[in-house]
Amino acid sequence: MNFQPFTGTVTNIQNFGSSVNGEDQGCTLLFTVDGNRDEIVNFVVTPHTYFVENETIKRGDRITGFYDADAPVPFIYPPQYEAWVIAKATNEYFVKVDYFNHELLSQDGSLRLNIGPQTEILLENAQQFRGRIANRYLIVLYGPTTRSIPAQTTPYQVIVLCI
Structure with missing residues (x-):
């Protein structure tokens, strides 16, 4: 794996993925993150994504998402990566x-x-x-x-x- 970070502000959080009988399951989320210079990335957040310090993320939070840069990704804009680790910005570490x-x-x-x-x-x-x-x-x-x-x-x- 080749973990790469992307840092930015969360601008949107929505449910992502499949539904059963027309009902959204809600176990996977899509975080839209706006980085420096208006770069936008979508992070797919699964139940397996590790959140540093168990932080709950909301719109407006500044985060860093770590993803595997060698994993295949859909050829869409904005790019969409599976987040392995999410860390909320802090001055402590x-x-x-x-x-x-x-x-x-x-x-x-x-x-x-x-x-x-x-x-x-x-x-x-x-x-x-x-x-x-x-x-x-x-x-x-x-x-x-x-x-x-x-x-x-x-x-x-x-x-x-x-x-």
Whole structure:
């Protein structure tokens, strides 16, 4: 997977997908997100989409949606991506979703993790993760980084994606 972020303001939320006997099931949503320079993206939000901090999103919220850039998408405008992770904008931390190798270096080479004693490591269901986090897809919540290349950080929280 090749997780890519798209950040913008939610301008619309509507039900998406199939209906049974003419009744909308409501389990899948479509978030319309307006980014910088009037770029618009539709995120398909399924029951499997992970919401950082269990945030409830509403129109007007600024979010970052992470999607698999290698997944096939319909050839329509605006582009429509399945959201794997949604993070509401905050000044408290940054969010990165990526594959981290045996050295805890992100797949894109931009961030190296230094796990500290205060780093909380969880599964998507908020239970403590007891395995090794290397060579896995992770959601990382972090604050300050070094100015080195790659940047290094001691994350506040790591959520292991068991995909």
